[in-house]
Amino acid sequence: MLENPRSPRVRAVAKLSKRSARVETGLFLLEGPQAAREALAWVPETVQELFATPTAMERHADVRAAAEQAGLEIQYATEDVLDAMADTVTPQGIVAVARQAPTAMKDVFAAGPRLVAICEEVRDPGNLGTIIRAADAAGADAVVLTGRSVDPYNPKVVRATTGSLFHLPVAVGADLAAVVERAHAEGLRVVAADVDGGDFLAARALLSEPTAWLFGNEARGLEESALAHADLALRLPIYGRAESLNLATAASVCLYETAFAQRAGE
Structure with a gap:
């Protein structure tokens, strides 16, 4: 004892x-x-x-x-x-x-994924943990962390995943340009979640195809240099009076909408 x-x-x-x-x-x-x-x-x-x-x-x-x-x-x-x-x-x-047992970025894409979450400089542990949990729940194939995103083995991240950290591959320390290059090579469209993006509803049909969502920093969103890597950018509509959506909430909606579209296509 x-x-x-x-x-x-x-x-x-x-x-x-x-x-x-x-x-x-x-x-x-x-x-x-x-x-x-x-x-x-x-x-x-x-x-x-x-x-x-x-x-x-x-x-x-x-x-x-x-x-x-x-x-x-x-x-x-x-x-x-x-x-x-x-x-x-x-x-x-x-x-x-x-x-720690992170997955290599090359192995993530070598497995032929259809839905991937890419986190570029996501710094809040609770947000990252929730995104990993949402990606797991939506049946995503992997989560890839780029830039200066928070360590997925931070205790607060681990707690927020409620075990999902162990259910799907999580790659760390990747360069965004290299991630996008590999995603394109495996036939995934890279879609950025951005408040200045196009109409989400008008583009929903595209989500039935292999998709890598790109999520940015909680305060600043995605830098122009990061947005330039995406094939398109989409924004979620706000129907009520909320100023915006929390990053993890928006990511959950994007991932689930894509999961719905891909399963409907099947």
């Missing part, structure tokens, strides 16, 4: 909330039963350590069974230790350490 919140082992886990430690080690934090459950179900080989209170393991017997199935020894710890490790205030009695 781990009981000392200030032990070197506990501090090493806690450091993973910082990007520098994640870059140095190639590891990241999973907090709570949902994240641990999804990682153990979909990518068990990446989970390196699992820390839990005895009470949490009694409450979440499925997590305990999945850990045993993966041959992973559960490290029991006190609530104080779990609190010291976690980025959240209440990690719900479970913290895990996993190995």
Whole structure:
């Protein structure tokens, strides 16, 4: 039983909330039963350590069974230790350490995708996590992060994906021009979501074809240099009095509209 919140082992886990430690080690934090459950179900080989209170393991017997199935020894710890490790205030009695496993950009497009989300300088962790979750829910084939987008292994991003980070390929550190070139080579149309774009409804029929959506920064949107890479830009209509849509909300609509169009075409 781990009981000392200030032990070197506990501090090493806690450091993973910082990007520098994640870059140095190639590891990241999973907090709570949902994240641990999804990682153990979909990518068990990446989970390196699992820390839990005895009470949490009694409450979440499925997590305990999945850990045993993966041959992973559960490290029991006190609530104080779990609190010291976690980025959240209440990690719900479970913290895990996993190995980062991003997909190479070339492998994303070599798989023949029909729907991809490209995030160019998306900086807010909650937004990126929600976009990954929405892409997963809409049946997208991958998410590609370009520019200075937030690290997908940031604890806030991981929590916001609610496990979707482990369900579909996520590529990181790609150059936008190279991504667009590969998308075009595989027959995808690159469509930018932009407030100054064309009428979304008038162009809906195009979405039945292989599509890569390009989403930009929350505050600035897409720079002109980024927009120049897109085949066309579309804007979502605002029927009420809202000034605009949150980036993650707009991305969810775009991805789902494309999923509907592609499945109707089938």
